Amino acid sequence: MTQTAIPYLFMRGGTSRGPYFNRADLPEDLETLAEVLIAVTGSGHPLNIDGIGGGAAVTTKVAMLSPSDDDWADVDYFFAQVSVEDRLVDFKPTCGNILSGVGPAGVEMGLVQPQGDVTEVRIRAVNTGARVLAKLQTPGGAMTYDGDAEIAGVPGTGAPVALNFMGVVGSSTGAFLPTGNIRDTFDGIEVTCMDVAMPMVIARASDFGLTGHETVAELDANRDFFARMEALRLKAGAAMGMGDVSKSVTPKFGLLAPAQAGGTIATRYFMPWNTHPSMAVTGSQCLASCALTPGSIADGLLERPTESPANVVLEHASGTIEVLVDYDATDGFTLNSAGLLRTARKLADGRVFVPSRIWKGH
Structure with a gap:
């Protein structure tokens, strides 16, 4: 075979969208992983014509999920920002909009079991160590995307995804004010x-x-x-x-x-x-x-x-x-937590293909 098939979900999370993967279905080493994600999104062309990216930074984002080994969390969320044109992959930041889809994706992947009409999912953002409690609408124990919640930048309405962020101060630099100065x-x-x-x-x-x-x-x-x-x-x-x-x-x-x-x-x-x-x-x-x-x-x-x-x-x-x-x-100023309301929607699922010369699969 000249191409490697990788299972994925394609989801909108907040005002971003991109592929959501089970981390176990991807290469372990970051160098190969970066090349796979570049191929998946089509980075290197303004239209991402050879991949599933959308030609904008908010549509070349990737979420990778796995069961968490953290005592607090249910799911680990590893994020990658892929550039549109420069064939660069940044594993340093996280993305809260894409995180809006992590709970629903976890349910879709079978990593999370719905608990009644509202399901709480504890998410650890691997890139920064932040802890996020997501509340999903699962009436009758089934994931739903229909609802009356509106968010600016997304047409129509959807089921609300309530997010409560904890442990986010100094998540990247270790300090609230990284230079030591307020200005x-x-x-x-x-x-x-x-x-x-x-x-x-x-x-x-x-x-x-x-x-x-x-x-x-x-x-x-x-x-x-x-x-x-x-x-x-x-x-x-x-x-x-x-x-x-x-x-x-x-x-x-x-x-x-x-x-x-x-x-x-x-x-x-x-x-x-x-x-x-x-x-x-x-x-x-x-x-x-x-x-x-x-x-x-x-x-x-x-x-x-x-x-x-x-x-x-x-x-x-x-x-x-x-x-x-x-x-x-x-x-x-001391931040205890920050809460936001987002929506998410599953757009597609199946397999995405990358050239086998990049990665032959497991």
């Missing part, structure tokens, strides 16, 4: 470098001559801004102890501005080499935490909630996302 200045731009679910470099939109309410198309066309942002991101990444991040999607970059549509604060999120069409689940936790932290770059851009838990409404390019933040502000 830093790079290339004349003041930023807050923060690590909550996703390490991020966060700036005021106005410091780049932007309103923070630009469309995705307007931002993606502003190559001068992207050049300035990337130069700043590289310096900030080094200062955050992340080394040379020129070929890594982390740290991500975010912009803040005063809200205009009744939300808590306006945001734009970058992946980082193009603009996110909506908002990352992990990024939303970091941006919400930044918004709530006194002394951060968010000072003066919002009226901070004074009670915990706080419902932080982030305005983004496609609408809004709500983050319920349980925190303690008696001495700075």
Whole structure:
């Protein structure tokens, strides 16, 4: 045989989509695994014409599931971000949108058994060590995707998937403020470098001559801004102890501005080499935490909630996302947990094929 068949589910999780695999069906070593995932998605072409990627960073994401050996968790979730054109695979970050589909995929794969009308799935995010409790709708013990929940960036409605994130502070760098400072200045731009679910470099939109309410198309066309942002991101990444991040999607970059549509604060999120069409689940936790932290770059851009838990409404390019933040502000800012509501849907299943010269299978 000239091709190797690999079982998979194709799912939308939140505002992202991609293949979900049983980790046991993939090569163990990361170098071969990366080549397999490049072939699966078709990385190396703007349309991913030779794979099942969708020509955008939110559609070249991969989830790999396995039974967890953690006493707390039911399922281990290993994430890979595959680049659209550059044939790069980044195993450092995690993805909260794709994580929205991990519970349903676990049920579909037989790794999780439904428990009544609502099934709780304890998920360990292998890349970062975060623990996430997902609540799925399983009426009569059957996985359902139909429901009335809406999320910005996805048409229609679906069954709600409630996510509660724990242990996400310093998940990538080991520190809430990886540089040790609440604010830093790079290339004349003041930023807050923060690590909550996703390490991020966060700036005021106005410091780049932007309103923070630009469309995705307007931002993606502003190559001068992207050049300035990337130069700043590289310096900030080094200062955050992340080394040379020129070929890594982390740290991500975010912009803040005063809200205009009744939300808590306006945001734009970058992946980082193009603009996110909506908002990352992990990024939303970091941006919400930044918004709530006194002394951060968010000072003066919002009226901070004074009670915990706080419902932080982030305005983004496609609408809004709500983050319920349980925190303690008696001495700075301490995050206890962050809750979000997402939807997911199984789109297809079967086998995806990669050339046998890349991997001959088990």
